[in-house]
Amino acid sequence: MTTILSDVPDASGRFGEFGRRFVPETLMHALEELTQEYEKAKQDESFQSELNDLLKHYVGRPNPLYFAERLTKHCGGGKIYFKREDLNHTGAHKINNTIGQALLTVRMGKKRVIAETGAGQHGVASAVACARFGLECIVYMGEEDIRRQKLNVFNMKMMGAEVRAVTSGSKTLRDAVNDAMRDWMSSVESTHYIIGSVIGPHPFPMMVRDFQSVIGKETRAQCLEQTGKLPDQVIACVGGGSNSAGMFYPFIDDESVKLIGVEAGGRGPEPGEHASTLSYGAKGVLHGSFGYVLQDSDGQTQDVHSISAGLDYPGVGPEHSYWKDSGRVNYTAITDNEALEGFQTMAKQEGIIPAIESSHAIAHAMKVAREAHSNETIVVCLSGRGDKDVNEVARLLGQEI
Amino acid sequence: MSSEGRMAFMPFITAGDPDLDTTVAVLKELANCGVDLIEIGFPYSDPIADGPVIQESYTRALNNHFQVHELFDVLKSLSSDQTTTLPPLVGMVSYAIIFRYGAEKFLNEASAAGFSGLIVPDLPGDEALEFSQKTQLANLDLVQLVSPLTPEDRTKRIVQSASGFIYCISVAGTTGVRDELPAELTVHLESLRQLTDLPLAVGFGISKPEHVDTLRGKADGFIIGSAIVKQFAAFSDSNQTREEVISSIGNYATEMMSATRG
Ligand SMILES: Cc1ncc(COP(=O)(O)O)c(C=O)c1O
Numbered sequence: 141m142t143t144i145l146s147d148v149p150d151a152s153g154r155f156g157e158f159g160r161r162f163v164p165e166t167l168m169h170a171l172e173e174l175t176q177e178y179e180k181a182k183q184d185e186s187f188q189s190e191l192n193d194l195l196k197h198y199v200g201r202p203n204p205l206y207f208a209e210r211l212t213k214h215c216g217g218g219k220i221y222f223k224r225e226d227l228n229h230t231g232a233h234k235i236n237n238t239i240g241q242a243l244l245t246v247r248m249g250k251k252r253v254i255a256e257t258g259a260g261q262h263g264v265a266s267a268v269a270c271a272r273f274g275l276e277c278i279v280y281m282g283e284e285d286i287r288r289q290k291l292n293v294f295n296m297k298m299m300g301a302e303v304r305a306v307t308s309g310s311k312t313l314r315d316a317v318n319d320a321m322r323d324w325m326s327s328v329e330s331t332h333y334i335i336g337s338v339i340g341p342h343p344f345p346m347m348v349r350d351f352q353s354v355i356g357k358e359t360r361a362q363c364l365e366q367t368g369k370l371p372d373q374v375i376a377c378v379g380g381g382s383n384s385a386g387m388f389y390p391f392i393d394d395e396s397v398k399l400i401g402v403e404a405g406g407r408g409p410e411p412g413e414h415a416s417t418l419s420y421g422a423k424g425v426l427h428g429s430f431g432y433v434l435q436d437s438d439g440q441t442q443d444v445h446s447i448s449a450g451l452d453y454p455g456v457g458p459e460h461s462y463w464k465d466s467g468r469v470n471y472t473a474i475t476d477n478e479a480l481e482g483f484q485t486m487a488k489q490e491g492i493i494p495a496i497e498s499s500h501a502i503a504h505a506m507k508v509a510r511e512a513h514s515n516e517t518i519v520v521c522l523s524g525r526g527d528k529d530v531n532e533v534a535r536l537l538g539q540e541i
Numbered sequence: 542m543s544s545e546g547r548m549a550f551m552p553f554i555t556a557g558d559p560d561l562d563t564t565v566a567v568l569k570e571l572a573n574c575g576v577d578l579i580e581i582g583f584p585y586s587d588p589i590a591d592g593p594v595i596q597e598s599y600t601r602a603l604n605n606h607f608q609v610h611e612l613f614d615v616l617k618s619l620s621s622d623q624t625t626t627l628p629p630l631v632g633m634v635s636y637a638i639i640f641r642y643g644a645e646k647f648l649n650e651a652s653a654a655g656f657s658g659l660i661v662p663d664l665p666g667d668e669a670l671e672f673s674q675k676t677q678l679a680n681l682d683l684v685q686l687v688s689p690l691t692p693e694d695r696t697k698r699i700v701q702s703a704s705g706f707i708y709c710i711s712v713a714g715t716t717g718v719r720d721e722l723p724a725e726l727t728v729h730l731e732s733l734r735q736l737t738d739l740p741l742a743v744g745f746g747i748s749k750p751e752h753v754d755t756l757r758g759k760a761d762g763f764i765i766g767s768a769i770v771k772q773f774a775a776f777s778d779s780n781q782t783r784e785e786v787i788s789s790i791g792n793y794a795t796e797m798m799s800a801t802r803g
Contacts, residue, residue, distance in 0.1 A: 152667070162636055162663045164590040166688040166713050169695065308596060314587065321589040326714030328690065425637040425663065426587060438609050439641030440586040 145468055146392045148459065153342020153429075156465065158458035161341040163321075163428040170328040175343040177248050182350070187243065194239050195354060198272070201236075203227045205362035205519070210489045211506070218372070218512025220505055222492075222522040223359045225383065232495065232524030233355060233383040234265035238334055240351035242269035245332040252276045252331040256320040258285055258313030258379070259450030259497065260292025261524055262336030267301035269334075277301040280320045282312040285449045292528050310443050313379075313453045317427050337380025338457030341428035345457050352386025359519055360390050367517055373398040373508060376521035377501040378418070378471065379450050381457035383523035388469060389459075398470070401460060402504045404446035405473030411436075415444040417456040418464050418471040426454065431461035447476035447536070448496040448529075474500040482506060483526065483533060495524035496533065548753065548801045549577035549762030551742060552794055553633065555598040556581050557607035558773045561615045563783065568619065570787050572627050574794040577801075579627070580660070580764060583609065583634040590662040592717030594767040597774070609642055616654040629657040631684060631705070636664045636672075644672065648679035658682030658705045666699035673702050684708050689729055693736075700737040706762065707737060711745045718767045719746035722755055730759040750800035757803055765797060 148155045161171060181187040195201040203224040212220045225233040238255075245253055253275045257263030263279040270277035279296055283305050286293055296303050309315040317339075324333045338345045338352070356374075363371050374391055376384035378401040391397045406414030411434070414420070421432035424439060434442040434454040446452040463469035474482070479496060482503030486494050494502055498521070505520045512518060526533070534541050552571055556564050564581075571579055582595065584602035591599070620627065632651055639647045639661065651659065658681050664672060666685060676683040682705030687696055690713050700707060711726050712719065726743070733741055743756055744764030756763055772793065775786045 160668060161665065162668060163665065164662050164688070165665050165686045165699075166590075166690055166710060168665050168667070168688075169690050169692055308593075308600070309586070318587050318589055322592070322715050325590065326712070328713065422641070424641050425635070427589070428663070430640075433637075435637070435641060437641065439635070439638035440603060441637075 144393060145463070145466060146389065148462065149342060149346050153346070155345070155458045155462035158431045158461040159342055159345055159429050161428060162425045162430060163341045164325060166325050167328060167341070171341055171343070178244060178343055178347050181244055181247060187247065191240055191243055195236065199229050199235050199239060200227060201354065202358045202362070205359055205366060208490050211486065212509065214485065214489050215506050215509040217514060218509040218516040218518045219514070220509050221371070221517060221519045223355060223387065223519060224522055225355060226492070226494065226498070226522050226525035230261070230265050230268050231527065232261040232265065233352060233386065234262045234336060235268065236354055236386065237336070237348050237351040237382065238262070238265040238269040241332065241334045242273050242275060245275060246273050248332065250330060250332045252327065253334055254278045254280065254320050254323050254327070254331055255334045255336060256280045256313065256316035257336060258282070258316065258452055259448065259495070260285065260289035260296070260528060261450060263296050263301070263303070264292050266334050267296040267299040270301065271299045278323070279303050280306050280316040280323070282306045282310070282316050284311040285313065288449050288532055289528055290531070313449065314441065314455070321427065337382040338385045338459060339380045339427055339429065339455060345429065345459055348382050349385045349389055349459060352382050353389045355383065355386040355521060356388060356390035359387065363517070363519065370394055370397050371519040372512070372516040373400060373518045375400045375402060375501050375505045375508065375518065377402045377451060377497050377523060378456060378460060379453050379497060380455070381460045383521050385457060385459055387521045388463070392468065399468065400504065400508070401469055401471045402500045403471060403473045404448060404451035404500060405475040405478070406445040406447070407476060412443045413445050414473065415446040415452050415454065416473040417454060418460060419473050429458050431458040432456055432464070447479060448500070450495070450497040451500065472504060474503045478503040480533065480536060492522070493526040493530065494522055495526050496529040498523045547803070548757065548760065549742065550797050550801050551578040551580055551762055551764045552576055552769050553580040553582055553764055553766035555584055555595065555602055555770055555773065556612045557584055557602035557605060558598045559601050559776045560605055561611060563776060565615060565619055566787055567790060568627060569625050570791040571794055572625055574791055574798055576628055576794055576798065577762065578629045578631060580631050580633050583612070583632060583638055585635040585638060587637070588635065590715055592715040592767060594771045595716050598770045601777070609638065610650070613650045613654040620655040627655065630655055631658040631660060632656050633660045633662065636661050644675055648675055648681060652679045652681055656681060658684050660684045660686070660708060662686060666695070666702060669702060686710055687733065689713050689725065693732070696733065696736055700739065703739060706740040706742045707733065708764070709733060709741050709743045709760070711743050711747070714745065716745055716766050718748045722746060722752050727759055750796065753797070753800040754803065769793065
């Protein structure tokens with residue numbers, strides 16, 4: 141019997157050996173309730189039609205699948221297409237998930253939401269969704285990321301969210317997740333935690349994947365319509381892994397489609413210099429689930445580095461861990477400098493300023509395209525737009541704005 | 542203990558905060574105060590059940606390069622040291638550490654180092670089945686936690702795979718000192734008492750003799766973490782000598798010991 145890779149997780153949240161729930165007992169009951177509530181919502185036509193309506197009229201879906209003619213020419217080789225998540229309301233894929241989870245929050249009768257954010261895109265998307273539904277919103281964000289992403293911090297506050305600076309540890313995304321989980325420990329009866337990626341205890345990895353799968357579903361249909369066939373290669377960047385999971389999942393059972401996840405290669409392969417969990421990590425537990433983690437031989441999580449706050453995370457979703465071990469998805473890394481180059485080339489060739497996270501996928505796609513035949517199609521998830529990153533990029537290029 | 546009509550006092554300290562020599566000195570001090578059991582926390586980089594006081598203590602230990610095998614080595618030599626008799630030791634350790642170290646290796650070394658049980662706060666009952674068999678093989682108890690938010694049917698399942706004692710979390714939240722224990726705690730303890738014969742130990746938030754008084758007759762023991770661990774910050778304060786800090790931890794433990802008798 142062949143295993144169908146799309147048929148995961150099981151009822152206990154297992155993606156093969158990965159996933160599950162490694163959290164304090166205090167959270168277990170809420171996770172069980174959330175799982176049931178989500179399963180009911182999934183079957184509920186009125187929930188689904190409200191979600192679809194919001195995705196269409198509020199988020200702006202379906203967004204285009206765009207043929208990047210000039211970039212394709214520039215690289216020479218395969219045809220590069222972009223799935224334009226940057227054109228969503230708030231400028232990134234994160235909104236697909238927060239709208240879904242905010243609807244679920246309302247359904248569960250909870251009035252308070254907490255979220256964590258690295259790049260700030262998930263924080264903004266949570267603030268937006270909470271404003272839209274009149275929910276109280278608290279966003280945990282590392283002090284270092286607050287420095288890197290001032291624009292997003294301002295935007296969150298404008299929309300009524302409270303941004304709480306996290307000063308422990310590396311003061312980045314992973315510490316923000318720790319603090320949000322701790323808040324949830326004492327508020328779980330009144331509060332929903334909108335986790336921003338396909339990480340955390342069951343049902344989060346499954347639920348976030350489902351909400352993000354709209355990316356891959358649309359891409360699949362658009363590809364068939366625009367090119368008459370499925371894509372040959374699909375490429376997306378991987379932080380926690382949500383834009384890539386949403387992009388890959390609808391193609392998982394299409395064996396002909398090559399799937400490539402691009403992690404943050406940072407400054408190089410030494411520990412602490414990158415955030416390439418699947419390339420260099422080992423199996424372990426982090427933030428409530430079992431998967432690959434960048435850790436030392438004692439199980440202590442290692443510090444990570446990336447030019448992009450959104451990829452700066454020492455773990456990865458359990459389903460990616462499963463895809464890696466099954467060989468279905470290939471994972472690779474792109475360095476800070478390569479991503480910066482991808483960012484600049486994209487801006488000059490296509491007039492699109494991409495998120496620095498997405499620039500990792502773009503940089504890898506450019507390499508792949510050069511090697512590919514001109515009748516091959518390569519689809520890249522352009523997970524977000526780069527307005528938030530221009531200050532940091534200017535600083536790195538030694539320019540003043 | 543209940544035959545003596547008193548409650549068990551179980552202090553919690555972080556291993557390696559600020560270094561393992563200090564851990565040994567504090568263990569001896571607590572043993573001299575006659576405490577009933579000592580919980581030794583393994584520093585972890587990403588705790589989610591702990592409040593700021595214990596997290597900071599973990600950070601101090603990790604910044605000082607705490608290593609699991611060094612703790613085991615130190616405890617092993619301490620238990621062969623004839624001059625001190627330690628009470629039972631229970632390790633409080635994240636499953637992240639156990640898994641990475643290798644579960645069997647960890648359990649065997651913990652047992653050889655003198656631990657009699659483990660508390661694994663991020664390994665809830667549902668995930669603990671396989672692991673609890675391994676702990677039994679290594680002659681260790683696997684203490685299970687029950688929260689005020691745990692429904693009765695879950696509690697029934699949890700207490701079935703538990704051994705040693707039941708760790709009753711006083712509040713839904715993280716570790717940390719609180720002014721008052723919640724009123725519902727008594728009711729919760731009474732219903733737990735119907736479900737298990739294992740001793741009930743209450744933890745999270747306890748710091749004062751008055752807290753202990755409210756638990757008398759309802760619980761068999763209590764755990765104090767943050768109120769002790771916060772005193773460890775003084776080890777890096779140059780105005781106090783190491784001996785002064787240790788004896789003030791000892792004084793606090795003695796005061797709580799006398800509270801166990803009411
Ligand atoms: C634009 C963008 N892309 C990608 C990511 C990485 O997250 P994930 O791997 O969950 O898609 C982020 C995270 O903040 C982001 O803002």
